[in-house]
Amino acid sequence: MADVKVTMEVGNDGVAVIHISNPPVNALAVPIILELKEKFGEAVRRNDVKAIVLTGKGGRFSGGLDINVMQKVHQTGDITLMPDVSVELVVNMVEDSKKPVVAAVEGLALGGGLELAMGCHARIAAPRTQLGLPELTLGIIPGFGGTQRLPRLIGLSKAVEMMLLSKSIMSEEGKKLGLIDAIVSPKDLLKLSRLWAIEIAERSKPWIRSLYRTDKLGSLSEACEVLKVARQQARNTSPNMPQHQACLDVIEDGIIQGGYTGVLREAEAFKKLVLSDTSKGLIHVFFAQRATSKVPKVTDVGITPRHVKQVAVIGGGLMGSGIATAFILSNIQVFLKEVNSEYLLKGIKKIEANLHGLVTKGKLMKDKADKALSLLKGVLDYSEFKDVDMVIEAVIENIPLKQAIFSDIEKNCPAHCIFATNTSTVDLNIIGEKTRSHDRIVGAHFFSPAHIMPLLEIVRTEKTSAQVILDLMTVGKIIKKVPVVVGNCTGFAVNRTFFPYTQGAHMLVNLGLDMFRIDRVISSFGLPMGPFQLADVGGYGVTLAVGKEFRNAFPDRTFKSPLMELMVKSGRNGKNNGKGFYVFEKGSKPKPDLSVSPIIEESRRLTNIMPNAKPISVSDQEIVEMILFPVVNEACRVLDEGITIRASDLDIASLLGMGFPSHRGGIVFWGDSVGPKHVYQSLKRWSELYGNFYKPSRYLEERAMKGMPLGAPASFPSSKARL
Numbered sequence: 001m002a003d004v005k006v007t008m009e010v011g012n013d014g015v016a017v018i019h020i021s022n023p024p025v026n027a028l029a030v031p032i033i034l035e036l037k038e039k040f041g042e043a044v045r046r047n048d049v050k051a052i053v054l055t056g057k058g059g060r061f062s063g064g065l066d067i068n069v070m071q072k073v074h075q076t077g078d079i080t081l082m083p084d085v086s087v088e089l090v091v092n093m094v095e096d097s098k099k100p101v102v103a104a105v106e107g108l109a110l111g112g113g114l115e116l117a118m119g120c121h122a123r124i125a126a127p128r129t130q131l132g133l134p135e136l137t138l139g140i141i142p143g144f145g146g147t148q149r150l151p152r153l154i155g156l157s158k159a160v161e162m163m164l165l166s167k168s169i170m171s172e173e174g175k176k177l178g179l180i181d182a183i184v185s186p187k188d189l190l191k192l193s194r195l196w197a198i199e200i201a202e203r204s205k206p207w208i209r210s211l212y213r214t215d216k217l218g219s220l221s222e223a224c225e226v227l228k229v230a231r232q233q234a235r236n237t238s239p240n241m242p243q244h245q246a247c248l249d250v251i252e253d254g255i256i257q258g259g260y261t262g263v264l265r266e267a268e269a270f271k272k273l274v275l276s277d278t279s280k281g282l283i284h285v286f287f288a289q290r291a292t293s294k295v296p297k298v299t300d301v302g303i304t305p306r307h308v309k310q311v312a313v314i315g316g317g318l319m320g321s322g323i324a325t326a327f328i329l330s331n332i333q334v335f336l337k338e339v340n341s342e343y344l345l346k347g348i349k350k351i352e353a354n355l356h357g358l359v360t361k362g363k364l365m366k367d368k369a370d371k372a373l374s375l376l377k378g379v380l381d382y383s384e385f386k387d388v389d390m391v392i393e394a395v396i397e398n399i400p401l402k403q404a405i406f407s408d409i410e411k412n413c414p415a416h417c418i419f420a421t422n423t424s425t426v427d428l429n430i431i432g433e434k435t436r437s438h439d440r441i442v443g444a445h446f447f448s449p450a451h452i453m454p455l456l457e458i459v460r461t462e463k464t465s466a467q468v469i470l471d472l473m474t475v476g477k478i479i480k481k482v483p484v485v486v487g488n489c490t491g492f493a494v495n496r497t498f499f500p501y502t503q504g505a506h507m508l509v510n511l512g513l514d515m516f517r518i519d520r521v522i523s524s525f526g527l528p529m530g531p532f533q534l535a536d537v538g539g540y541g542v543t544l545a546v547g548k549e550f551r552n553a554f555p556d557r558t559f560k561s562p563l564m565e566l567m568v569k570s571g572r573n574g575k576n577n578g579k580g581f582y583v584f585e586k587g588s589k590p591k592p593d594l595s596v597s598p599i600i601e602e603s604r605r606l607t608n609i610m611p612n613a614k615p616i617s618v619s620d621q622e623i624v625e626m627i628l629f630p631v632v633n634e635a636c637r638v639l640d641e642g643i644t645i646r647a648s649d650l651d652i653a654s655l656l657g658m659g660f661p662s663h664r665g666g667i668v669f670w671g672d673s674v675g676p677k678h679v680y681q682s683l684k685r686w687s688e689l690y691g692n693f694y695k696p697s698r699y700l701e702e703r704a705m706k707g708m709p710l711g712a713p714a715s716f717p718s719s720k721a722r723l
């Protein structure tokens with residue numbers, strides 16, 4: 001706490017330099033805000049102060065309002081915990097101050113940090129300083145006047161783009177746009193800022209209050225047009241995000257009624273949004289994502305990660321080629337091994353196609369793609385494995401084959417080399433059974449397409465060493481993945497939790513519901529696509545194989561639907577062969593294929609589960625619940641067995657691995673927001689009507705009865721814990 005403070009020093013030049021200090025990002029915590037008010041008050045009162053410079057300690061200006069304050073509001077429902085900054089500090093004490101204030105900005109100024117800087121009369125920045133208003137990603141809008149000042153400083157279109165897309169810019173671009181007045185090296189930052197402040201005081205530099213500018217806003221009709229287009233885009237791209245429309249509304253209010261009125265409207269809208277479910281979900285995600293980096297007995301025991309310079313990938317299929325692409329894109333040398341030159345060539349071609357795809361979408365420059373490809377070497381034996389730091393096996397799910405590969409790599413790789421497998425189902429202990437390297441064996445479960453999907457599930461056994469986990473977490477971050485460490489079980493955390501998702505959808509179809517309605521309802525809930533379209537896109541082979549695996553592992557609670565087998569029997573294989581539940585035509589959205597009706601009827605006839613042979617009648621909300629409550633139920637079992645370190649890890653895994661909507665905070669957070677009691681009672685009712693698939697787990701029942709959140713840590717560690 002000693003470092004959390006605001007200090008002020010007054011120099012002989014009459015400039016008071018106010019420093020914010022709250023490592024690591026100088027977040028504007030409540031005590032900081034109170035001290036800022038105190039220091040600004042003092043600087044204005046003191047006769048020896050002519051001008052003021054505001055800056056941050058440790059090479060960072062400020063990462064914005066302390067997000068913990070908003071989380072406290074969520075936990076207590078008490079909005080009065082929010083400090084008044086927008087008017088009391090930024091307008092009254094900074095912008096309307098009788099003495100000029102200059103912001104000396106370095107490293108980053110984000111959210112409330114940038115808003116504070118925009119209230120100052122000039123902004124001097126160090127090179128490559130990150131500037132942005134990312135509040136919308138937290139379900140809120142800028143609340144310290146940012147919606148009003150940014151358009152007035154850089155123009156409406158660019159400001160709207162930066163806010164709606166939460167897109168930062170660098171100070172160099174900020175200078176061109178008019179957000180930054182000068183760029184200077186970090187060592188001269190304070191010197192120039194002091195000088196600038198004195199020159200404003202002496203009227204040799206302009207004394208600008210951004211809130212009262214109108215020169216960059218354009219005419220009213222132009223502004224309305226920009227806002228109209230932005231509104232439409234936001235409706236299309238962010239339908240479940242109220243903060244986007246609210247942001248545009250307050251910008252418009254300010255343009256029509258003046259900046260100060262805009263600031264007041266912004267403050268009102270901000271407070272409402274802080275209390276919204278969207279903000280609760282997204283702020284939970286902010287902290288949950290950062291928590292995944294903290295792994296007890298791995299990241300807190302003083303070990304340092306080793307450098308992974310060379311990686312070997314075994315298997316050039318869909319997963320292997322995606323994994324190899326992810327590594328070479330991050331400048332890591334990859335040896336891709338296949339069994340023969342035909343397969344090897346196919347694997348290399350897939351990697352080339354992955355890179356080409358990124359170039360055509362404008363996500364990668366051609367020269368970077370060429371550089372990445374130069375780091376790939378195809379091999380047919382183990383001779384290049386003598387110096388590799390990590391091997392990732394990504395061959396088909398065949399136990400003897402995997403065991404043979406692990407014996408081979410133990411013979412051919414250096415003693416420090418990590419042995420990872422990308423299996424999504426096979427027990428890691430079985431894969432490593434024939435080796436003596438159990439401490440080096442780890443699961444590196446990527447999601448397809450591996451060079452794009454952000455999740456890396458790191459699966460540890462009881463024997464995997466802390467060093468190996470730390471190394472994989474570190475290299476995972478280097479290749480731009482979010483690593484989540486989980487325990488060893490069928491399907492690990494993500495596939496295990498979500499196996500009832502497909503089965504729930506099949507249950508409903510067999511109970512007489514229209515599958516296209518199910519898909520529509522699930523997409524409007526916020527998942528990227530419904531379960532039947534997902535099966536079409538993923539390929540029926542995968543759905544059938546995974547279904548079989550789970551039926552074997554959890555026979556007590558699986559619903560066996562014949563639908564996929566019937567689809568295959570009738571020559572359908574989803575998008576792969578262009579014949580699925582949907583018709584896929586190039587350039588247009590998939591359209592429901594109504595000719596699947598007889599297959600569905602046959603499935604219903606075989607399962608014969610419709611009560612009185614009549615389709616059940618349910619609301620859209622019940623569809624969501626009948627598909628996703630079984631997923632929450634399985635998540636409870638995963639938590640009970642200690643497969644994840646904390647419930648929020650499963651939330652992040654569900655967002656990044658399954659596309660669960662981020663504004664709902666993740667699968668466990670969502671279960672808690674609808675209420676464990678409601679989830680439990682619904683499942684219990686359905687289990688009586690439709691069988692064991694819906695039977696509530698012991699963990700869910702216990703928590704529902706005790707009124708305890710599903711995500712709350714257990715008071716004592718589970719006896720079944722796998723971590």
Ligand SMILES: C[C@H](O)CC(=O)SCCNC(=O)CCNC(=O)[C@H](O)C(C)(C)COP(=O)(O)OP(=O)(O)OC[C@H]1O[C@@H](n2cnc3c(N)ncnc32)[C@H](O)[C@@H]1OP(=O)(O)O
Nearest residue numbers: 025027063064065066067068110111112134142143144290
């Ligand atoms: C009224 C206003 O308009 C409302 C606001 O200002 S809301 C806040 C707006 N600001 C933001 O959204 C910025 C959020 N922060 C970030 O994007 C990134 O943390 C960053 C770019 C600043 C730094 O990234 P990076 O160096 O990778 O560090 P990162 O691990 O993310 O953060 C370091 C620590 O600072 C914390 N932190 C970062 N920004 C914070 C903030 N604004 N409040 C509280 N804590 C914050 C993180 O939780 C993390 O804590 P931990 O070490 O205990 O896990």
